[in-house]
């Protein structure tokens with residue numbers, strides 16, 4: 001029997017509502033050099049390999065380097081978009097395994113110094129390009145600058161990367177404190193990188209978890225660890241994702257497991273589940 005127009009309308013409305021929305025994940029850290037960009041690159045590649053459409057936004061404005069890490073040579077970057085000479089869709093470059101990358105370029109002004117017109121233009125542009133992907137992975141800079149905390153707090157999920165070094169823990173704690181106090185963030189997923197063993201990784205996580213619970217009253221989620229692995233810098237020198245260049249390397253195996261886990265995260269039924277919300281957070285409307 002043919003459906004009535006109103007039945008068809010409601011079926012269509014349900015289909016639209018049920019359409020998977022873009023998951024927005026920021027990878028961030030307090031201390032620099034703990035491996036964020038490598039995590040983003042390898043997680044992106046492995047998510048693509050399990051069938052996700054992945055877009056990487058290099059939000060390390062001024063020091064963006066994911067294009068270099070992946071051996072990509074962008075003709076245009078976010079700088080051209082901010083200048084108004086190009087659309088965001090013009091600067092997308094294809095990376096390994098079918099991932100798409102929005103390169104940051106270098107020498108960019110800080111995000112907070114963009115004009116209202118630039119912010120609005122970037123907002124609508126990103127909504128447009130991110131609409132057709134499953135995962136938007138954001139590689140932020142390190143530290144507690146507004147640039148970093150905006151991206152980390154606006155994404156649906158923040159993955160805080162730490163290493164066993166004490167300074168990495170104190171800086172991660174400082175970042176979470178800012179996100180907690182100034183942005184009311186209370187959910188953090190923690191990935192330990194550069195760990196010599198599982199034991200060192202869990203001990204590192206527990207130190208941060210204890211401090212976060214005691215002083216910020218929040219519980220952290222342990223995402224696992226990526227081992228300290230000589231193959232990873234070798235892949236970096238060849239400007240390739242380690243998972244592509246050395247698929248059997250210990251770090252590659254860990255990235256594969258991480259991607260399988262991330263691919264299964266349910267899309268949160270929360271206002272933060274749209275990219276539009278991300279940009280509304282980033283760009284306060286006057």
Ligand SMILES: Nc1ncnc2c1ncn2[C@@H]1O[C@H](COP(=O)(O)OP(=O)(O)OP(=O)(O)O)[C@@H](O)[C@H]1O
Nearest residue numbers: 032033034035036037038142194227228229232233
């Ligand atoms: N698991 C690992 N094993 C060995 N070396 C690693 C590992 N992870 C990262 N590195 C090395 O650490 C260095 C820093 O990595 P990466 O650039 O990804 O850090 P980052 O957090 O993005 O830095 P920044 O804060 O400057 O953006 C790289 O030279 C890389 O080779």
Ligand SMILES: [Mg+2]
Nearest residue numbers: 036037038060
């Ligand atoms: Mg980086």
